[in-house]
Amino acid sequence: MDIHPECNDTERFIQSVYLALEQGFWDPYDILVLDNAKIHGEEIEKLLWQARRVHVIFLPTRSPEWNPKELVWALLVRRLSVYPIHVAREKYNNSNVVAFLARDILEDITIEEVSRMYEHCYGFLFNL
16 A cells, blocks of 8 residues: 555546556456546546556446445544554554554455445445
8 A cells, every 4th residue: 555645636546547557457348436536537437448448437426325435435434433543653653653554454354344345335226
């Protein structure tokens, strides 16, 4: 996980996409689901299609119930809120304590938890 002091922006996001492409992250005809955050930019759709035939789907605004990433963030926030900060400060001894703790929490999310998040979102979507 790349932890950096700057804010994310479109340029940094596109750099991450290029890096993922170079590393063969996507297979042809994969689907990438993004929300409508401005940093995602519209050119990403054309770039991924031309590079690897990856479909990009932009979710409608204000539709967290369709987006498994929102459930991951909610889980992260819940786990961060109950983690004793003094333990984190001792463990990381770094000014980016919350970023490192968040990284560890995200890495500890199980495949079963992620599967349930997807089932929840797609169940909601298909039961409209």
